[in-house]
Amino acid sequence: MRTIVIAGGTDGIGRELALQLIRNGEHVIIIGRSSEKGDDLRLEAARLDREDRFLFLQADLSLVSENIRIVNEVKHRVNDIDQLILCAQSQKFSKVYRETKEGFEHHFALYYLSRFILSFKFQELLKRSAAPLIINVCAPGVKGDIRWDDLQLQTEESFNSIKAIMHGSLLNNQLGLAFVQSAADTNIKYVLFNPGAVQTKGATEAFSNRLLQILVKFIYKIIGLPVQKAIEPILHFIKLPPKDSLTAYKQNKKLDIAQVILNKNQSERLLRLTLELIKRKHGELKIN
Template identity: 40%
Template sequence: MKTVVITGGNDGIGRGLALTRLERGDKVVVIGRSEEKGKGLLAAAEERGAGDRAFFIAADLSLVAENRRVLDEIKASFPVVDALVLCARFFRSDRFQTADGYENTFALEYLSRYLLSHGLTETLEKSEAPVIVNVAGPGIQKPGIRWQDLQSERGYNGVGAQMQAGTANDLLGVAYAAEHTGRTRYVLINPGSTATSIAGQYDAMTKAHVDALKRMGKPVAQAVAPIDAVIDAPPVEPLSAYVEGERIRVDHPALFDKDAAARLATVTEELLAR
């Protein structure tokens, strides 16, 4: 039996993975903002006879303090974590600033993943085959980090904010693998277009595009399969990346820049220290 922690596990790929792992006999800890959806997940687990192995933590992961609270709760309740799966996302057509003063996409889709990845490492290392799965967008040529505008204060664009968060997560994987030399493996996964709720706040034009993606995207079960596989058998290498189940190289300097990764890690620590 493994213990699997999933952010964004109330919906879409995260929920599909949670139910899959419960059916396999694992303990699953889901972190999500909606208590109503969390109760729905727990009810679904109960129906499958897995109610005693399903756990829900309500949290707004766009807030630094909430991430730290979640880390404390997990460490107190689960002495060993075998897999951390990072799925939480929320698209915003309009710029939104969190109470911490960070742009929401940057905070939720990058800072949270940074905090949880590093914060759970000690607990993960107690597992025989620990793995962190960051469900983002590796393999896509994205613009580089806007070092002078990390918070997208100038000319905000929802897609641009998502792309910057995706680049930041690629670099997070590179920096994590360079810093941590234990057993924990870091896996970046791009599931491709998937028919999920694609949660967000959309303008009319973007909503029309999202609705088309929902109609044309692959089934959730198909997107879950490669994530499920690396939980059962993490790659040997400290860092690996997959696009729709196909492994890609992680030594491409334009996609996985080691210098940029080290710089971003330093900048992130400075941001969090303030």
């Protein structure tokens, strides 16, 4: 039995993974914002007679302080982590630049900063596993350039959440590289995974306009994968982790890392800028 932590495990891909892993008898720790959804998963675990192998931890992962609190709580509960799956994301479309109470742009904080903190801060527990693995569910393969002078898109004239998420995906690519470089003396594997279009409620109801919702649902019925199908590659990685330290996939297709991360000399820069941002708004974060 492995210990698997899923950040963002109460909805969509994370929830379906949690249910499947619970059925498989793994020890699953779910981190999510909604206590009600966490209770729903707990009831499902009880129905499967797996409640003793399930733990839900409530947290708002858009907050640096909450990520750190959760890391400390997990450390008090388990001696090691075999796999960390990063799924937390908000897909609600917005044209409004919105900051968390800590002063970070919301998508930047949830989709990138949380994954940054959890990746590095759980490194100690992961190293104690025989075959540790991190799966970052993001979007390797997305084209574009990192805005090094404006990581949070604060000066973007026509800001919207889609731009923020796409930019966050570019940051997550570099995060994967920064992590494996810092963990070069370990056997931790890091997978950047793009599930493509998936028929989750978050994706099909991202727009508040009812007509747009109907249109998106129709499109996703054509091009989108059912959630159960979309998680199959992740379940494969969980069963048989890749041999390389850093890999990237779009669904079942392995991507060329050189094409996913065009400039491999920037990971240290991203590491430094991220730590400086956190220090300025929250306080110093030690990752080693």
